[in-house]
Amino acid sequence: MSRIDPTAFQRVKEAVDISEVARHFGLEPDRRGWCCCPFHGEKTPSFHLYQQRYHCFGCDAHGDVMDLVAALLDVPLLEAAKEINEVFHLGIDLGAPADPVAVAMAEAERERKRQFQAWRKDALLVLTRRFRALWLMVKVGGALAVPGSIPDTYANALREIETIGYYLDLLTFEEDEALWEAMPAINGAVGRAKEEKCDVKKPEKGHGQAAG
Ligand SMILES: [Zn+2]
CATH class of the missing domain: 3.90.580.10 (Zinc finger, CHC2-type domain)
Structure with a gap:
């Protein structure tokens, strides 16, 4: 044997x-x-x-x-x-x-998987933070908004929450193959989220709320 x-x-x-x-x-x-x-x-x-x-x-x-x-x-x-x-x-x-060729191929595959998992983890982390920051922005914005007018930042945040929520679902529940297709879009969102400072932007104060 x-x-x-x-x-x-x-x-x-x-x-x-x-x-x-x-x-x-x-x-x-x-x-x-x-x-x-x-x-x-x-x-x-x-x-x-x-x-x-x-x-x-x-x-x-x-x-x-x-x-x-x-x-x-x-x-x-x-x-x-x-x-x-x-x-x-x-x-x-x-x-x-x-067999050196088989080993090299297996190693390349392992490395690919490792990188993919690292990418997934990073994307989840960045987008989760962004999601939380946006929620906070929406909550604060909603509380301070003048009835009848929705500030642009508020409306944009709502749209972004929807998109990021969708990507977070994909990252959490989808199999690797399905995620590959969404990768460019997710990378775009991750890139934008990294550029944002994720700080809470309060809407401009209305005229009737002059500081006293
Ligand atoms: Zn047992």
Whole structure:
């Protein structure tokens, strides 16, 4: 039997998303990564998926993606690695030293995923801040507005809130593929939000409110 490439397990783990793998094997984590534990009977989810690992707060089962598949299928780690490799078409050679081309491609893919996640996180952060600032602006603007007249800043803020709210939905709930299409538009919004100082602009005071 050929030797296992010592880096192969690591490459298998890094090449997949544990949530995706969990779903493939029948788990149904919610948006926050919680689901009922497959290893002990329960009706209230205490099984949690993290970025790379899982942990059950009920039965203390925990591990990485390969431990998960090995436990779910009740097979040794090597079998779990082979299964993940096959199901997710990773093309990782588990029985021989790594093929440099395949390694380079896998690394490029990992890097692409890493950059994508970093982009997503940054966009979420920037747009969430902008969203909050706009809400504040609208609340203050609404409180100070003269009845019957809507200041431009107020109307613009409302429009921007709608757009940014939509992008935040995409960033939070959409799969990667769907997000790719929206990326240029989201980048535009992120760029504009970064240019804004996000400070609260109070509308001009009306004539009847001269400072006393
Ligand atoms: Zn459990």
